[in-house]
Amino acid sequence: METVTIGYIVIGILVVVLLLQRNRIDKNAEFDSYNHNWTDELKDWSIMTSFSELKLLSKYAGELRFGPAFLHLKTEPKNVFGKEFFGDWFYRTENGVYLQKWNSNPIKSGVHTKANNDLIYYDRLKNKIEVLETGIKSFHWTMEKDENNELTLISDNGKTKNRIKITNANNV
Numbered sequence: 001m002e003t004v005t006i007g008y009i010v011i012g013i014l015v016v017v018l019l020l021q022r023n024r025i026d027k028n029a030e031f032d033s034y035n036h037n038w039t040d041e042l043k044d045w046s047i048m049t050s051f052s053e054l055k056l057l058s059k060y061a062g063e064l065r066f067g068p069a070f071l072h073l074k075t076e077p078k079n080v081f082g083k084e085f086f087g088d089w090f091y092r093t094e095n096g097v098y099l100q101k102w103n104s105n106p107i108k109s110g111v112h113t114k115a116n117n118d119l120i121y122y123d124r125l126k127n128k129i130e131v132l133e134t135g136i137k138s139f140h141w142t143m144e145k146d147e148n149n150e151l152t153l154i155s156d157n158g159k160t161k162n163r164i165k166i167t168n169a170n171n172v
Helices: 003-024
Strands: 046-050 055-063 069-076 085-092 096-102 117-123 128-136 140-145 151-156 161-166
Touching: 046 085, 055 085, 085 140, 128 151, 128 161
Parallel strands: none
Antiparallel strands: 046 055, 055 069, 069 085, 085 096, 096 117, 117 128, 140 151, 151 161
16 A cells, blocks of 8 residues: 555544534533633633732633623622623723623533623722613723713714613712
């Protein structure tokens, strides 16, 4: 037999073995991105923002195809966040942080392009979370502050921009 024929036989056997192994992978296995060890650059919690005595930490959990990254959050020294998913958008104020909480699990639902998010406010003084707006249909947010220090959230889904007037949690 020629060397080329032997090479084709070996490659064919490897392809069959790889296909059999691929079929054995449990496609319904629950993926725990909160406790999953990512590559060295991404596995550790990093500081999203901090106040004098408090740190808001983020951990990369994944990203949507052609879309934004999603994260897990926690606070130190006392954590108030669970294993929910959050967008990488935030707006910091003197007494806390506005955050984008995702209402779906993008890992479990696969490629997820329909946004359904909540605007929440983390109050660092009370160490509590307050939901300000629910069901926002966009991942892309910006915040505007007017001359009266009133805040407006602008959500952009690519077709329309919605303006949502919110209370400035610093004044509450």
